[in-house]
Amino acid sequence: MSKRVLVTYATRAGSTAEVAAEIGSNLSQRGFIVDVKPVKEVSSLEGYQAVVLGSAVRMGNWLPEMTAFVKANQQALNAVPVALFTVHMLNTGEDETSRTARRTYLQAIRPLLHHAEEAYFAGRMDFSRLSFLDRIIAKMVKAVEADRRDWDAVRAWAEMVFA
Numbered sequence: 001m002s003k004r005v006l007v008t009y010a011t012r013a014g015s016t017a018e019v020a021a022e023i024g025s026n027l028s029q030r031g032f033i034v035d036v037k038p039v040k041e042v043s044s045l046e047g048y049q050a051v052v053l054g055s056a057v058r059m060g061n062w063l064p065e066m067t068a069f070v071k072a073n074q075q076a077l078n079a080v081p082v083a084l085f086t087v088h089m090l091n092t093g094e095d096e097t098s099r100t101a102r103r104t105y106l107q108a109i110r111p112l113l114h115h116a117e118e119a120y121f122a123g124r125m126d127f128s129r130l131s132f133l134d135r136i137i138a139k140m141v142k143a144v145e146a147d148r149r150d151w152d153a154v155r156a157w158a159e160m161v162f163a
């Protein structure tokens with residue numbers, strides 16, 4: 001029987017939702033039965049044999065609703081294979097400094113899960129999709145508008161996760 005997989009995500013400006021959709025469609029092509037949902041719409045993990053959790057990064061951390069979800073569902077998550085993806089703009093290099101810096105984005109999450117694979121994907125900065133406050137912060141830190149998502153990297157990960 002096909003495994004049922006949940007891909008759930010937290011986003012502010014939509015780019016993580018699009019990455020989640022791409023992961024979901026690749027998992028479907030691999031024969032999994034897949035639901036892709038914003039984390040705020042997930043009421044239970046019952047019936048899922050594996051879970052993908054993804055979040056955008058704001059100020060060095062996953063979005064609070066995803067952190068709260070992991071805390072609230074820690075037991076259920078630790079009973080199935082879990083994979084995590086993070087969508088962010090800084091620290092995207094392949095050097096050790098970048099790797100170490102981006103791994104800190106999961107510092108509140110990693111201790112809650114026994115074992116979870118981690119992927120990090122470059123995201124998108126689009127000022128027109130930001131809230132007033134986020135736009136002010138983005139301009140203060142001199143953020144640059146860009147779509148750095150590497151769809152081949154996203155697909156390559158989705159093709160091997162839970163293999």
Ligand SMILES: Cc1cc2nc3c(=O)[nH]c(=O)nc-3n(C[C@H](O)[C@H](O)[C@H](O)COP(=O)(O)O)c2cc1C
Nearest residue numbers: 011012013014015016056059060088089090123124
């Ligand atoms: C206010 C704000 C803070 C951010 N903080 C970080 C950060 O600390 N580290 C990082 O790598 N990216 C940071 N980003 C970039 C976002 O993680 C990136 O644009 C991501 O693609 C947004 O995902 P979303 O479109 O799903 O909301 C920040 C973006 C904004 C607007």
